[in-house]
Amino acid sequence: MGLELVSFAICPYVQRAVIALKEKGVEFDVTYIELDNPPSWFRDISPLGKVPLLKVDDEVLFESAIITEYLDEVYPPALHPRxxxxxxxxxxxxxxxxxxxxxxxxxxxxxxEDGFLQQTEALGGGFARLLQAIGDEPYFMGEHFSMVDAAYAPFFMRYEILKEYRDDLEDLLPTRLASWSEQLLARPSVQDSVVDDFSQRFVSFGRSKGSFILSEG
Ligand SMILES: N[C@@H](CCC(=O)N[C@@H](CS)C(=O)NCC(=O)O)C(=O)O
Known part of the structure; x- marks a missing residue:
């Protein structure tokens, strides 16, 4: 079965699918597009106009959750609990x-600054909720890497970059979530899930959209 992932290089939802594919050791091709100027073939086959798409031979799947569920049903090892x-x-x-x-x-x-602080409050609330759900180390559910881990790794990869620009983000992240992040980011499937110049592209993208915290000063 030929698998082709249609990607935008800094998309966290695409990254979830890449991590799942790498955890399963599945071969796949990637086609990158620019979302600001998507090619017409992409518009033709993407019902929501979004990435990721997974082409499975002639079939086109969309929505990262559906794609990763499909991958989990077809390729071992299972990343969801039974x-x-x-x-x-x-x-x-x-x-x-x-x-x-x-x-x-x-x-x-x-x-x-105000907008940023408002949003970090929302993030802090999210972290508090997450703390109530997460189990003991190392992963979300203990010893085994699961689909939940694949889903959060892109968040933590971006959080690490943002922390370089704002010290307060370091303090905002509870210790248990920081240690979870460390586990996830050390994983080869996660490290290999982005392009080499990911950080640079991520920051450039933020700057091009007028990001306050990423601004060059
Ligand atoms: N719910 C979707 C979200 C995907 C998504 O938002 N992708 C962004 C890039 S990271 C996108 O394609 N945006 C283009 C647009 O909204 O027009 C999923 O999980 O796959």
């Missing part, structure tokens, strides 16, 4: 992680 209730719980927390990614993007793209 128990239906636990699996549903994990899916719920993945959805929570998607909301946290939105809050993070808003914080990054805030145009002034």
């Amino acid at each position: 128990d239906p209730l636990l699996r549903a719980r994990h899916r719920s927390w993945i959805e929570f992680g998607s909301n946290l990614l939105v809050e993070q993007t808003r914080a990054m793209l805030a145009q002034d």
